[in-house]
Amino acid sequence: MQRHWLVTLQNLAATGRQWDTDVSGVLLQDQETGSVRALVDLASDVHWQAELERVGDVYRLCGQWQGLIRRRCSRCNADFDWQAEGQSAWEFQLGDEPQHAESESVCEYVAPPGEINLLDLLREDIWLAWKADVICSDSCQGLCQGCGVDLNRETCQCAQDKSDHPFAALRDLKLGD
Ligand SMILES: [Zn+2]
Ligand SMILES: [Zn+2]
Numbered sequence: 001m002q003r004h005w006l007v008t009l010q011n012l013a014a015t016g017r018q019w020d021t022d023v024s025g026v027l028l029q030d031q032e033t034g035s036v037r038a039l040v041d042l043a044s045d046v047h048w049q050a051e052l053e054r055v056g057d058v059y060r061l062c063g064q065w066q067g068l069i070r071r072r073c074s075r076c077n078a079d080f081d082w083q084a085e086g087q088s089a090w091e092f093q094l095g096d097e098p099q100h101a102e103s104e105s106v107c108e109y110v111a112p113p114g115e116i117n118l119l120d121l122l123r124e125d126i127w128l129a130w131k132a133d134v135i136c137s138d139s140c141q142g143l144c145q146g147c148g149v150d151l152n153r154e155t156c157q158c159a160q161d162k163s164d165h166p167f168a169a170l171r172d173l174k175l176g177d
Helices: 118-129 157-176
Strands: 006-008 017-023 046-055 058-072 079-094 107-110 115-117
Touching: 017 118, 046 118, 058 118, 079 118, 115 118
Parallel strands: 079 107
Antiparallel strands: 006 115, 017 046, 046 058, 058 079
């Protein structure tokens, strides 16, 4: 475990803590590290800007992250580096969870002195942002339903047949006159 990413809430300075850093993609994908499932297919380090502050009894972590994740386009099946980004928003309190905690409470309760692992938090944030379907570009043409060619790179025969069709119909009309 890299001590670097462990924070003890009870020891937090009055000014809080700020991070503006690149978190190693190798570390985020290391299954031996942390307790949240290791990430997969990262294509870069993850840039993370975050701030941890104490407000009354609540420790609040807010931030945002960006990174590249190797994904497959759900339209054209090509591998590409998906530009992933998202927010981090966590709240912690020291001690046991109250018996009758409000169900919508987002606060996590941790036993004093309140050790939290930033790598695990970031992993959870990135898993949450994981979308089932991602596309390589808004203008991705995808694969032809007919012949399966990648329409971003090739013009397929069935597409040409379709565009020819209206003219063929016109010719038929003229012949009919
Ligand atoms: Zn695509
Ligand atoms: Zn086709």
